[in-house]
Each structure stands twice: as structure tokens, then as C-alpha cells.
Amino acid sequence: MNDKTPVIQAKNLDLTFQTNDGPIHALKDVSLDIMKGDFVSFIGPSGCGKTTFLRVIAALEEPTGGSVTVNGMTPDEARRARAYGYVFQAAGLYPWRTIEGNIRLPLEIMDFSKSEMRERIDRVLQLVDLEGFGKKFPWQLSGGMQQRASIARALAFDADILLMDEPFGALDEIVRDHLNEQLLRLWDKTHKTIGFVTHSIPEAVYLSTRIVVMSPRPGRITDVIENTLPRDRPLDIRDTPEFLEIAHRVREGLRAGHAYED
């Protein structure tokens, strides 16, 4: 699966925010290649720059130094080429649109034909297991279903890259397990490249092919861990020694980042 062509390349990335309390180094000297078909998780304590890094890739933030390319383009060109779908921490569905209407939103903006829209809406609704809920309004659904709808919205226009910023952070553990399982299946079916921000170690280990451990002040990458687990992962893989071993390494990495600090 890993055909070793980098889709996202970051070199010596720097990002400093100017605030009233002086400059904040959100990212310092961050370099990373994300290969096609990779599922890369970013993990670290708050303030480590994981979300910021994702936002830089999505051209939602402008780096102050270094370079990023997405599909060989600058992030902003990639954004204009609609190269990625972005899933936020909250579902952020428009309350005045139905679930279908929300999924249709990016398709309307990107000028898809009517029949194409219909076909894509049906397909992604099926992908996230929401058939039959298309005519509902977001506020009539549970939090987990809303988040699935927002993933469907990101999938609808079939970008090769999916950027997810703690998409399941606000959900309870049972729902989160279920969605993790679904997400893995979806990744398997669609062969997308996924960048996934989380603060949960089991989630990162369960989902990804590579785990990027980050640490704060300044935000930087402290470790990149290759996940050796097989691609087929039932939920109870999380009780196997291999899984715990990798989780342990991630935890060590996180701790190392902290010791550095004080």
C-alpha cells in the first residue's frame, strides 16, 4: 500500500504567533513527509502544535518559516484545487440545512452537476452508515451521528487527503470506539491519505500507520513511530502485547518531550 510517494512534505517549518504576552512558537523546525495512503496520527499535549500543523497543511495558517507542499503545490494552491477534506473538532453542520443539504454544500460550491450530487450524497451517506437520515436536520441527530455526517461532508468531493482535527474528541468512549472502527474500514475502502490529530494514545495506535509524537514550547516533533500492527485491526487488538508495546513507546515519547522541558 505504501508506494512511497510523499503527498505532504514539510521542511523546517516555523510558525510564531505574535500575542500580547510576547511571541509564541507554535511550530519550530518541523519536518515530515506523509506518504500516499498513509494514516498519520499527531499526538501530544495541548499547545504542542499538532492542530496548528494540520491547519498549516490546510492553508488555514501561514507558516513564518520553512516550506510545505501538498501534492507538490503550496497549501494555498492545494486548497484552491480542493485537494483535501477537513473535519473539525465539532461537527459544525449548518443547522438550517438537512444532513443531505450539508453534504451537498461543498458540492454546490464546487459546481457539481445535480445528478452527480445525488449520486455522491447517497454514496457517502452509505459510507458513514447514515442511510435514511439524509432528510433529518443536524439538531435532530446524536453527537456521534453529527460527526459522521461531517465526515461524509468531507468525503463527498473525493479529495485524496483527509485532514481530521480531533474529530472524536467530544464524544463518549463507546461512540468513539465505534467510529474508530468505521474510520479504519473507510480508509481501507477509499485508500485516502489521512492526517489525524488526537490526544488519545489508544486511538492513535489503533488507527495509524505512523504516529507523530509532538511536544510543546516550542511545538516540535520529538518522535515518529512506525506502527507494525497488521492492517486488519479488530477492536480487541488493543489487548494484544504488540499493541501495548507500541502504546508504551508512544507514552515514553510523550514523557521524553516533557522531561526536556523542566
Place this chain on the structure above:
Amino acid sequence: MMRNILSILTVVAAIIGLWYLLCIPMNMHEATQQAQRAGAEVTPATASERLQLGGIALAVQNPTLWPGAFGQDRPRLPSPDQVVAELWNTTGAMVLSGRSMTKRSLVFHGWITLSATLLGFVFGTGLGIILAVGIVHSRAMDMSVMPWAIASQTIPILALAPMIIVVLNSVGLQGLIPKAIISAYLSFFPVVVGMVKGLRAPGMMQLDLMRTYNATRGQTLWKLRLPASMPYLFASLKIGISASLIGAIVGELPTGAVRGLGARMLTGSYYGQTIQIWSALFAAAILAALLVGTIGLIQRRTLKRMGMQP
């Protein structure tokens, strides 16, 4: 903060600039008239032809006469400096010469209007708060009175004003009281509606907490409902005071009153004294701004002391 002030100044400057610009077409007919009387060349030459033209067309045809559009005695639109000068002459200058309570002084007229406004406002808000407390504590009042209080906000109840003035006049009540009554009922309804919302602001958990203490209704009112309602109270007080002022001004219109800002506007419009109308209008605006600003100041200090606002 600095950026905001700059923005506000820009907007205000733009409005004043537009105003000056507007003076030219508005006052052009009079300006050409005066210029012709003074022997200047005017196109078109006769007044009747000029009346056929709009102000803008006339201004375009007589660009040299633009200065005449400013500083007229009875302009259709006085320029800002004329209004400011008139405001100063009828306020500050009169105070300095010790004539602040004479008939020409806007301080005097403003005071007449202000006293009715304040009297009515105090009664209106007082009764409004009492009724709101009643509504919150009695389901019967909530169900029967509240819909009317809400409906009253959709109705032009200001239209009652002339009748109140005239009827009270016919039973011998004049001056302050009738105007204060109008001010009172105009501020009454917004305060009722706002205070009911405010007294209901405490959440279920806070009310349950009071119940676990076995607090009486009076204690719940004083220690929870009233403090929680303060932001709502001040919001409705601001609406109430400007409604009161409008009530007092409109209350001065129907009887041909000669005292008060409303009366200044009315006599100004009878005699075509535009500068007088504009200065009375601005005096009313300044008064409104001062009243709302004062409540805003009290609001900020109170809420700050109560820890409800940084």
C-alpha cells in the same frame, strides 16, 4: 481601542461631510434667489424656471454660487456649524451670561423635558419591576398579564399620548404630570418584559440549590433572582429611558405647549425656524445620549462590583 476610535471618527467625519455636501442642493434655490437680488448672474434667470429644476441640477448650473448655500437665515438644511453655533448660543453662552433659565435657553427647555422624563421613568420602572416580580411568582398573572405586556411592545402605544395630555388637561392637570404619565407607561412595558426574563435567568440547578437550603420565596428573590436579573434590568432601563424621553417630547406636541424640547421643535416648524428645530433635535439627542450613557456607567460599575462583568 485606538483602531475603533479611528473607525468611528472616520464614519462621523463621513456623515458630517455628506451633510455639508447635501446643504448645497438643499439650499440652492434660496442661494440663487439671494444672489440674483444682489445682482449676480444666475442660470436660469427667472425664479419660476428655477423652481422647475431640482436642487442638484441648479447646483451644477451655478457652481460659483455654492458658498451662498451656507449661512442662510432660514435654510432648508442648516449646516453643521450653524447648528453647533445655535446650540452654543442657546446653552453654554446663556449659562455664562447667567440667563440659563430664560425662554430662549435650551438648558431651560431641556430641563422641562428632562424633569418629566425622569419622573415618569422612575415611576414606570418601579411599577414595572413590581409587576415583573408578581408575574414571576404568580402563575395566574404570568398566564394572563404577560401576553398583554408582550403584545404592548408590538403596538404604537405612543399614539395614546395626545389623548392623555388633552384629557388630563380638561380635568385641570397640566405641565409635568401628564407628560410624566406618558413617560411612565412607555418605560413600564419594556421593563416588565426585560425583568421577567431576568428574574427567570437563574438555572434549574441554582434554584434547586436554594430549595435544598429550604429558602423562602423572599430569600430566593433577594439572594438569587434579583442579583441574577441585573444585566437584564440595565438593558431594559436603557430602552426605558430613551422611550421615556421620546414620550415626554411627544407629550409636548399636542397642546401647543411653549416649554420643552418638543415645544421648541413644534414652534420651530410653525415659524420655519429650521435652525431652531435642528438645535432642539440635537439637544434631545445629546440628552438621550447622556441619559443612556449614565445608565451604562451605573451598569458597568454595578456589574463590576457584583463580579458579573470584568
Place this chain on the structure above:
Amino acid sequence: MNAAARSFGVSLPGFVLLSTLGLSLADGSGLTGVAIALAAVVMGWFTIRALAEHFKTQRWARLAAPILLGVLILVLWEVTVRALEVPFVILPPPSAIGSKITNSMPLLWADMVQTVVKGALSGYVMGCGAAFLTAISVDRSPFLKRGLLPVGNFVAALPIIGTAPILVMWFGFDWESKAAVVVAMVFFPMLVNTVAGLSETTAMQRDLMHTYAATYRQTLFKLRLPAAMPFVFNGLKISSTLALIGAIVAEFFGSPTLGMGFRISTSVGQLALNIVWAEIVVAAIVGSAFYGSLAMIEKGVTFWHPSQRG
């Protein structure tokens, strides 16, 4: 249910009986009549309390309670005025106002058309439309927005109604000047609400549109305008009341011999209070109908908003 039947069994027939009694022997009955009316009011109030106690959740009770209160006040008013033989020029009884309304339908209709349709409605559409468009064009400049918002809020609190004499002088006595007053009154409240509404989107919603590389127009039509709708309707509702007030009060400063404000100000002068009250009733009906229809459209458009889902 049994308790309900018992409390209604006494209070409702008591209210009906005493009201009928009071109304039938009202004329000139003096304090006896007043006493009977007060007794009827007490019975009526018990009925409302019974309603509130036993049927508080029922829809019909929520409707019946305010209606009952209205009837109660009308009975008290009617009987007292007739029993004490209060002169018509002070307070006519509701029955006299009612018959005046049915007798003067054509007159009231013509006044209504002049004031509401020609004056208020045209000014409302122009003022709100202009404010809406201004808000959208200003919205692209954060600099102007920062300046216009405080200035707009300030102006919205001023007694704009005071521009009426000036605008009547400029636009003449007919409906055009009334429409102009209405435009001046509704413009700023509508502007401030729309500008605030257009800023109502969250950072996440804007980021989402950004990741789609949506154009300004797409963001405006698909995100910001829908999100602004609750605010826009708030502005429209506030403006509906202001429009009626403006159109009526502007007629106090001069009008053709037609219009609700004209009728009120001239009839008040002749102490013909029947027709004044009739006009006020019409104003109340028109005002609440106007507001009510806006609220209904709002419900349809902003069905998704938490305040409407309840």
C-alpha cells in the same frame, strides 16, 4: 380534576352572572354598579387562577387566560364609566368605542390606508431594504464596520422621531414625508441588527468555507446570510413597531385631512374621544398583525434556530 370542577363551578358562573348584572343596570347606578363590577373582577380573577392552577399546560388555557383578563378589564371599564356617568370627553365606555368603530369603518379604513399602507409600509420597505444593502456592502470593510456599529447603536437610541417636523417641511404634508420619517426611524436599528447578524458565524464555519476555497459570494449566500436571519428578523420586528409610531406621530406635524395621526390629533382637540379610541384600537390591531405576520415568517425561515425549536 374534581378540584378544578369545584373552583370553576363557583368562579366562572359567578363572573358571568355578576358581569351581566353589572352591565344591565350600569347606567347611573353609582357606587352600587362599581361594587358589582369589582365583585365580578374578583370572580374573574379566581377563574384565571383556577385556569392557571389546573390547566397550566393546556394550549387553550394559555389562550383563554389573557382573553379573560381583557374581558375583565373591559367589564370593569364599561360598568364603572356608565355607573359613575363619567363624561365622554374623559373616558368613553368600550361599547361606545365599539359602535364608533362599526359605524366609521370607511373613515377608519381610509385613515389606515393613508397612514399604514402609504406612509409606514412604503417607508418600512425602503428603510429596511436600504439598511440591509448598506449592511452587506459595509460588511466587507472591517474598518467601516468597527466605526458604523457604535455610531449606529448610538443613533438607534436617539429620539429620531424629532426629525418629523424637518422631514414634513422637506417632503410636504402627504405620505412621502411620513415614509421619510419611517425610513429615518427604521434604518439604524435594522442596520445594526443586520451587521451584527452577518458577524454571527463561528471561526470554524468560516474555516470550513475556506477549505472549500469558496468565493465571497458563495460564503455570503450559503453561510453568512442564513446565519444572520435570526438577527435580520429581530431588526424587522423592532422596525415594524417603529414604522407605525413614526407614521402616526409624523402626522401630528402636518398631513392631508386624512390619516390616523391626523384623526387622533384633530379629534383630540375637539374632544371627540370615541374616534380617537377607535383609531387606537385600529393601530393596535394593525401593529400586532404586522408583528405577528413577521413572527410567522420568521418561524418558517429560522426554524433551525434554538429559540424557535423549543
